Amino acid sequence: MLIVGANVLTGTGEKLEGVTVHVVGGRIAAIGPGLDDPDAHVVEADGLWLTPGIIDVHSHLGNYPAPAIDSNSDGNEMTAPNTANVWAEHSVWPQDPQFPMALAGGVTTLQVLPGSANLFGGRGVTLKNVPSRTVQAMKYPGAPQSLKMACGENPKRVYGTRNQSPSTRMGNIAGFRSAWAEASSYRHKLAANADGNKGEGNAGADPGLPERDLGLETLAGALDGELLVHIHCYRVDEMAIMIDLAKEFGYRIAAFHHAVESYKYADVLAREGICSAMWADWWGFKLELFDAINENVALVDQAGACAIVHSDSARGIQRLNQEAAKALAAGRRAGFDISDAEAIRWITSNAARALGIEKDTGSIEVGKAADLVLWDANPFSIYARAQQVYIDGFLYYDRNDPERFPLTDFDLEQTARGRQL
Amino acid sequence: MKRAQQLLSRVIIALSMSFWLHGSALAGVAIFGGTVFTMDADEPRQGVTILIDGGRILAIGDDVDIPVDFEQVDANGTVVTPGLIDSYTQLGLIEIGAESSTVDALVTARDGQDGVKSSHELLGPAFNARYALNADTTLIPVNRIGGITRAVVAPLVGNSPFAGWGAAIKLTDSDILVKPELALFGRISIDSTQFVGGSRGAVIQHIRFALERAQSLNAEPYQAVGESHSLIDLAALQEFLKSKAPLVLTVHRANEIREALCISRDFQIPLIIHGGSEAWKVADLLAAAKVPVIVDAMDNLPINYDQLGARSDNAALLTAAGVPVLFTTEVTYNARLLRQTAGNAVAEGMPYMSALAAITRVPAETFGFDSGVGTLTTGAPADIVIWNGDPLELTTWAERVMIDGEWIPMKSRQTRLLERYKVLDRDKPFAYH
Numbered sequence: 134m135l136i137v138g139a140n141v142l143t144g145t146g147e148k149l150e151g152v153t154v155h156v157v158g159g160r161i162a163a164i165g166p167g168l169d170d171p172d173a174h175v176v177e178a179d180g181l182w183l184t185p186g187i188i189d190v191h192s193h194l195g196n197y198p199a200p201a202i203d204s205n206s207d208g209n210e211m212t213a214p215n216t217a218n219v220w221a222e223h224s225v226w227p228q229d230p231q232f233p234m235a236l237a238g239g240v241t242t243l244q245v246l247p248g249s250a251n252l253f254g255g256r257g258v259t260l261k262n263v264p265s266r267t268v269q270a271m272k273y274p275g276a277p278q279s280l281k282m283a284c285g286e287n288p289k290r291v292y293g294t295r296n297q298s299p300s301t302r303m304g305n306i307a308g309f310r311s312a313w314a315e316a317s318s319y320r321h322k323l324a325a326n327a328d329g330n331k332g333e334g335n336a337g338a339d340p341g342l343p344e345r346d347l348g349l350e351t352l353a354g355a356l357d358g359e360l361l362v363h364i365h366c367y368r369v370d371e372m373a374i375m376i377d378l379a380k381e382f383g384y385r386i387a388a389f390h391h392a393v394e395s396y397k398y399a400d401v402l403a404r405e406g407i408c409s410a411m412w413a414d415w416w417g418f419k420l421e422l423f424d425a426i427n428e429n430v431a432l433v434d435q436a437g438a439c440a441i442v443h444s445d446s447a448r449g450i451q452r453l454n455q456e457a458a459k460a461l462a463a464g465r466r467a468g469f470d471i472s473d474a475e476a477i478r479w480i481t482s483n484a485a486r487a488l489g490i491e492k493d494t495g496s497i498e499v500g501k502a503a504d505l506v507l508w509d510a511n512p513f514s515i516y517a518r519a520q521q522v523y524i525d526g527f528l529y530y531d532r533n534d535p536e537r538f539p540l541t542d543f544d545l546e547q548t549a550r551g552r553q554l
Numbered sequence: 555m556k557r558a559q560q561l562l563s564r565v566i567i568a569l570s571m572s573f574w575l576h577g578s579a580l581a582g583v584a585i586f587g588g589t590v591f592t593m594d595a596d597e598p599r600q601g602v603t604i605l606i607d608g609g610r611i612l613a614i615g616d617d618v619d620i621p622v623d624f625e626q627v628d629a630n631g632t633v634v635t636p637g638l639i640d641s642y643t644q645l646g647l648i649e650i651g652a653e654s655s656t657v658d659a660l661v662t663a664r665d666g667q668d669g670v671k672s673s674h675e676l677l678g679p680a681f682n683a684r685y686a687l688n689a690d691t692t693l694i695p696v697n698r699i700g701g702i703t704r705a706v707v708a709p710l711v712g713n714s715p716f717a718g719w720g721a722a723i724k725l726t727d728s729d730i731l732v733k734p735e736l737a738l739f740g741r742i743s744i745d746s747t748q749f750v751g752g753s754r755g756a757v758i759q760h761i762r763f764a765l766e767r768a769q770s771l772n773a774e775p776y777q778a779v780g781e782s783h784s785l786i787d788l789a790a791l792q793e794f795l796k797s798k799a800p801l802v803l804t805v806h807r808a809n810e811i812r813e814a815l816c817i818s819r820d821f822q823i824p825l826i827i828h829g830g831s832e833a834w835k836v837a838d839l840l841a842a843a844k845v846p847v848i849v850d851a852m853d854n855l856p857i858n859y860d861q862l863g864a865r866s867d868n869a870a871l872l873t874a875a876g877v878p879v880l881f882t883t884e885v886t887y888n889a890r891l892l893r894q895t896a897g898n899a900v901a902e903g904m905p906y907m908s909a910l911a912a913i914t915r916v917p918a919e920t921f922g923f924d925s926g927v928g929t930l931t932t933g934a935p936a937d938i939v940i941w942n943g944d945p946l947e948l949t950t951w952a953e954r955v956m957i958d959g960e961w962i963p964m965k966s967r968q969t970r971l972l973e974r975y976k977v978l979d980r981d982k983p984f985a986y987h
Contacts, residue, residue, distance in 0.1 A: 515897035
């Protein structure tokens with residue numbers, strides 16, 4: 134496939150004009166002027182805009198599907214403050230009608246996370262937004278899983294109102310530390326066992342495998358760096374404590390989510406290499422997000438830290454380009470010279486980095502997956518609509534072709550979309 | 555004609571001059587140039603001059619002379635619109651949604667209030683938002699610097715399918731209440747069935763019984779209507795019926811919208827539908843009954859069994875059918891995103907001028923605001939926003955906002971936080987910045 138003539142926001146901070154993007158075997162084979170391939174399907178894209186597929190690092194699609202009824206409310210295992218043993222992927226309903234709606238907004242990749250009721254919510258999963266019968270077929274090949282943690286008001290409210298721990302912020306931290314301490318010990322036992330099996334030292338001292346514990350296995354995976362740590366955390370003072378914990382127990386934090394106060398701590402977050410996944414303008418409904426400002430994303434970005442615009446919303450995920458546009462406008466209004474090409478990183482390459490898939494997607498570069506969105510206008514315009522959405526080079530959505538408009542089973546003859554077609 | 559206008563403007567200017575000479579603290583304001591959406595025409599006007607004094611627009615036109623002592627605002631390169639109006643908010647009623655001690659938007663039995671035995675003892679339709687309005691809320695500055703100048707404040711359904719009386723406010727520093735008892739609010743959805751036993755049908759019957767009982771309140775001695783309404787509530791409903799104020803019902807499903815139309819017809823009540831996810835299905839009925847619909851154009855999710863028919867082009871379809879459309883963001887904190895909802899409606903097929911009218915002139919007319927609100931016309935209260943581009947584009951922002959003829963300070967808690975933390979390498983602790 135050749136996509137010819139679009140304005141290309143590459144996701145690397147560049148804007149290319151009048152170039153052709155050559156896709157072969159689902160991957161980007163070449164980018165440049167005047168490329169040709171007589172066997173290729175040609176997409177004439179004069180006047181259109183091409184961006185990498187949009188990536189949402191914080192979604193609950195499939196776990197909190199539409200319709201939001203008790204039957205399929207599967208996003209928060211609110212039965213204990215530590216449910217590190219649960220995996221969000223086991224709650225994903227592939228027939229959630231919100232998946233194709235996000236696709237129509239250009240979203241090609243999303244991380245589905247457990248909710249934030251618990252200190253340890255469980256494992257998150259990164260999906261490609263492809264229509265499928267099963268979650269297995271949606272899982273992003275090779276993407277690491279994540280560990281979802283939550284600071285602040287949610288865990289202490291959920292358990293405090295049941296007269297359980299945690300009921301305070303200090304209870305939250307104690308809950309984190311005791312779990313990490315246990316996980317460290319579990320991990321040492323595993324390591325000692327592995328050493329013993331190698332025949333090193335005294336074979337008689339083989340401690341034997343500890344009894345398998347699914348929750349501790351998750352935390353040990355985070356300590357090993359195999360699972361990326363994503364933390365729901367609003368306030369700067371709590372971020373600082375979470376960074377201390379990470380150092381105490383020896384794990385890395387990939388991203389703070391919601392992170393409405395990252396602008397107060399952008400210098401430290403840049404130094405620590407921690408991403409902030411942020412809303413453009415949500416604020417107010419809890420005290421811990423009362424200090425949100427619209428310039429948050431831009432200030433984090435300008436400080437040299439990794440800035441991401443996320444949705445946490447089935448409404449927002451359909452319009453992440455608009456969320457980024459609002460963050461961009463706030464930054465410009467505050468006096469920062471931020472280009473469209475730089476801002477698109479907030480919903481593409483920076484998001485890919487936080488998910489550990491930046492080598493495979495998130496930008497339009499040779500060798501990467503052809504996860505692409507063709508827009509009818511500058512994607513930061515409110516009038517822009519995704520015209521075509523490609524995942525691994527396959528056209529999964531075409532606004533002008535009903536044949537390329539996925540419908541879930543649930544949609545059929547029930548929803549407005551399912552009745553129109 | 556032109557000469558008559560000139561003459562008129564001179565007279566007006568002379569009047570305003572004399573007003574000023576007689577001791578007004580400030581001369582007026584003249585805004586000239588730019589693309590001006592007056593909202594009384596199908597097209598924007600270019601390069602007109604707007605004179606403002608005494609809180610109102612004194613004159614607007616091509617040949618308006620600017621008095622020397624007026625503040626002159628060069629609006630060339632900008633877009634000038636009336637202030638935006640959100641048709642459904644809880645501004646002044648909610649500070650922090652998750653903190654019940656800061657929420658005055660609804661009347662409901664809360665956890666731990668064992669003394670409250672039944673809905674009978676709490677206010678239903680008699681609840682009146684005017685008494686809860688907090689002019690000092692931090693939400694007003696945040697939203698008005700985003701161009702929102704007036705809003706409908708609606709109580710939320712708590713203890714009865716009737717939420718109570720709502721009000722019109724302006725987003726000024728004080729005296730925000732403009733029109734109390736603006737409309738009576740209520741809800742027909744699965745959410746409002748909890749007090750009537752679980753069926754949407756029971757909600758509709760409950761509303762009808764209550765209105766019937768209120769109609770006959772004088773004719774017969776009061777009798778308790780089971781657990782449903784107190785005498786206070788029935789008296790409030792009777793006042794409502796007399797007032798001819800509109801009933802704003804939050805209704806999404808086509809079935810219940812039809813029932814709401816029947817209530818409007820049978821009780822001779824002006825009706826406004828709020829929510830209306832499936833209003834497009836009954837657009838012809840709504841148009842025939844001249845019933846306006848307050849929608850959120852971004853509300854396209856089949857998020858529950860009231861809204862399976864939600865679609866992105868609802869506002870476009872309603873407009874095409876001749877139904878007056880008004881917009882809300884549904885999120886009081888971010889009423890400032892009203893233009894995002896309007897912009898998305900345009901992207902989904904609603905004519906641009908209709909979408910702009912849906913956040914200016916149409917809500918003002920629908921709710922009976924002061925004459926001229928929502929327009930830039932002579933005599934109108936001067937609510938004006940100067941934008942640095944297309945107001946429906948999110949990359950645009952409001953540069954200056956005027957309410958009732960006064961520029962508001964472009965300041966909020968959020969702008970103060972920005973000033974404090976914009977530079978992190980400080981010589982003094984942040985608390986001193």
